[in-house]
Amino acid sequence: MSDEERRDSLADQAAAWVPPWDRPRPPASEAPQPADVPPAPEVPPPAEVPPADEVPPALAGPSPAEADLGTKRPPEGPELAKISPEPEPEPEPEPEPAGDQVGAGEAGAADVHQRRAAGRRRAPVVPEPAPELSDAELRGALEAILLVVDEPVSELVLAQVLEQPAERVGSMLDEIAAGYTTAGHGFELRRAAGGWRLYTRPEYATYVERFVLDGQSVRLTQAALETLAVVAYKQPVTRSRISAIRGVNCDGVIRTLVTRGLVEECGTEPDSGAFLYRTTTLFLEKLGLNTVDELPPLAPFLPDDVEELADATR
Template structure:
């Protein structure tokens, strides 16, 4: 079955050249964007699906656009259309997006099935302190170790080290303050682990809970970062 974009794109895309190996055109009857390579052509949406399927890591829209010889904004729009198609049809796949990078992942509702199929060791599940630390980082990133410890009330060096080793968090930058402490944020692997396509899908914090976190971190609701 050929995947169709949610909305037809305008065919006025002056990007083809005589020497280009891949030429993006518009089919006159349907307005569907096609990728042509030699005598072979296929819908752009299907081409993007193939590239995301074989990618072993999140891919920048610019890289997809370079391979397809297509405008970045067109690629971004089509990838998001593919993600919406998966959602609307309740497919077993999703398109995760973070910081301009896209990745094909399994649907969150299939998490237990995937875990059972892959025989994942249940002993690798995250501990309560690790989950609490991850939640603070995810909702208020970028955050320093001191800010996390202010919320939790305990030393978090061991938990942070473990989360770094697991690849669930990463060092984003350093705070412009004495000692230049490291600020942490979650990774794409974090999104995969919890079946999210973006931090916008995190359930909202209760107002009282958000105020407690912000107060402990020394931030006001206005200053507090958002996912």
């Protein structure tokens, strides 16, 4: 067969070829039953197909795979660009923190969690500041408190009660005390036993004693006064030391002073284990002293031959 006859044959075959989707289907009534299916006809051998470069593009039909699948060729050129959708950009993966950055991220997350938890907490209630008292109100409040106290009260306690600065309370107390002295009142405000208290003036002591005692006087004995003086100047001191200074036993006198609240126990001596005694704040209050350092010195009251007396007692 010549090349021209072969081309004519291929052209006829291509012109007579009908796609599967365009072929007519037989009606259901005319469809052969499974039992009457005739045997398959013998398939003639395929004709020789020339190479693809020798077949004209106009005569080339769809490929067998395209014919079986019933699909058409996708458009080419600019039509393909119109039909095919643009691919969506893939999100870039976030880099994983390495080393100390991981710890920093965890710390930052913990800080965010703490801030959120703190935001959910209820805000603390801030107490309202105490109202500022004027000088007249502060003076009157201090005088009212000092009239009812039965023992000296410190500046700190007064400041806490009145909710005022301790410096302002202390300066106002000094001003009140100076005002009483200038005005010449029968009482005065002074420090005693580490605090402040109102006292009668010494020049009116006889009238006060006459009113308070009214013929009844309960005084300390000479032995009690001597023992109290030894404790005041030698404190802390043991009973044996007091007895050695006075030259007599002082157990009974010590019990009397402790009962009246003028002397108290303050520990034991490390060497002997004996009890130590000292004066109380009541002692300072009764004498009108602030500390025991304000006691008068003993040197002016000592006899001139004190050294001879000390040698005689040895």
